[in-house]
Amino acid sequence: MAATSLEQTRVYPPDVNDGALEFRRELSSMNDSQVVQRFLDGEPRAFGELVDRYDNRLLNFVYRTVGDRERAQDLVQETFVRVYRHLHRFDQSKKFSTWIYTIAGNLAKNELRNRSRNPLVLFQTIKKNWDADHRPLEWEDSKLKPDDLYRKRHLKELVDKAVQELPEHHRIVFVLRELEGKTYEEIADITGCNLGTVKSRLNRARNNFARIIGPWLD
Numbered sequence: 001m002a003a004t005s006l007e008q009t010r011v012y013p014p015d016v017n018d019g020a021l022e023f024r025r026e027l028s029s030m031n032d033s034q035v036v037q038r039f040l041d042g043e044p045r046a047f048g049e050l051v052d053r054y055d056n057r058l059l060n061f062v063y064r065t066v067g068d069r070e071r072a073q074d075l076v077q078e079t080f081v082r083v084y085r086h087l088h089r090f091d092q093s094k095k096f097s098t099w100i101y102t103i104a105g106n107l108a109k110n111e112l113r114n115r116s117r118n119p120l121v122l123f124q125t126i127k128k129n130w131d132a133d134h135r136p137l138e139w140e141d142s143k144l145k146p147d148d149l150y151r152k153r154h155l156k157e158l159v160d161k162a163v164q165e166l167p168e169h170h171r172i173v174f175v176l177r178e179l180e181g182k183t184y185e186e187i188a189d190i191t192g193c194n195l196g197t198v199k200s201r202l203n204r205a206r207n208n209f210a211r212i213i214g215p216w217l218d
Contacts, residue, residue, distance in 0.1 A: 023045065024049075027045070027046060027049040028049065030049075032050070032053070032095070032096035032097060033092055033096060035049050035050055036050070036087065036090065036092065036096055037092070039087060040087065040088060047084060047087075050083070050096075050100075051080055054097075054100055055076065055080075057180070058076045058079060058100070058101070058104045059072055059073060059076050060179070060180070061101065061104060061105075061108075061175060061176070061179075061180050062075050062076055062079075062104055062107070062108050064160070064163055064175045064179055065105070065108040065112070065171060065172055065175055066108050066111050066112060067160070067164045071111065072108075075104065075107045075108060075111060076104065078107055079100065079103050079104040079107060082103050083099075083100055083103065094189075095186070095189075097186075098186050098189045098190055101176070101180075101182070101186075101190045102189065102190045102191075102192075105172060105176075105190050105191065108172070109168065109172065112168050113168075158213055158216045159213065161212075161213075161216070162209050162212040162213040162216070163175065163179075163209070165208075165212050166205055166208055166209060166212075167208075169201060170201055170202075170204055170205035170208060171205070172191060173187055173191065173193075173198055173201045173202045173205055174202065174205035174206070174209060176190060176191075177202055178206075184198050184199060184202075187202075
């Protein structure tokens with residue numbers, strides 16, 4: 001009797017039904033442009049699909065740029081707010097990924113500029129992240145042995161430190177290319193630089209990165 005009563009009074013989320021699941025599957029099968037169009041056509045749930053696709057990717061990009069995970073989360077949230085407000089202005093002949101990365105990149109650059117005016121804040125932020133040994137790693141494998149996990153964590157910490165020491169304009173192209181896997185053309189669109197400048201900055205960033213991280217790996 002108790003079990004029957006519990007079953008009768010249980011409240012199920014209104015969106016957990018065959019129709020909602022089928023709609024989610026339909027959205028997940030679409031490309032970005034199609035999802036954007038569904039949102040512009042009046043389907044608000046389509047925006048949630050865009051958030052699901054880009055939330056973690058943008059967080060990794062912004063975090064590696066500004067060096068502060070909590071602030072990066074705020075900036076990613078602001079990115080989605082701006083996308084929501086201005087999606088009707090988006091030129092759909094362009095790639096949505098480039099547009100949203102451009103917004104996030106500009107917010108990250110503004111954060112770095114504001115922070116550069118307060119050296120104490122910058123130092124405290126970077127030091128906090130250097131000391132955060134407990135922070136999660138996206139690429140840790142639970143199957144690895146403890147020694148392997150330690151080496152992998154140690155290497156990632158060294159990479160994070162080296163990236164943070166790169167000048168701002170070098171850091172952004174380095175993160176986009178080496179850590180996010182963007183093409184030169186996409187980086188040019190995101191940063192507003194021509195291809196020659198992107199390649200030049202990336203070459204200098206790589207050399208600088210190698211110079212910084214080299215002594216730590218000895």
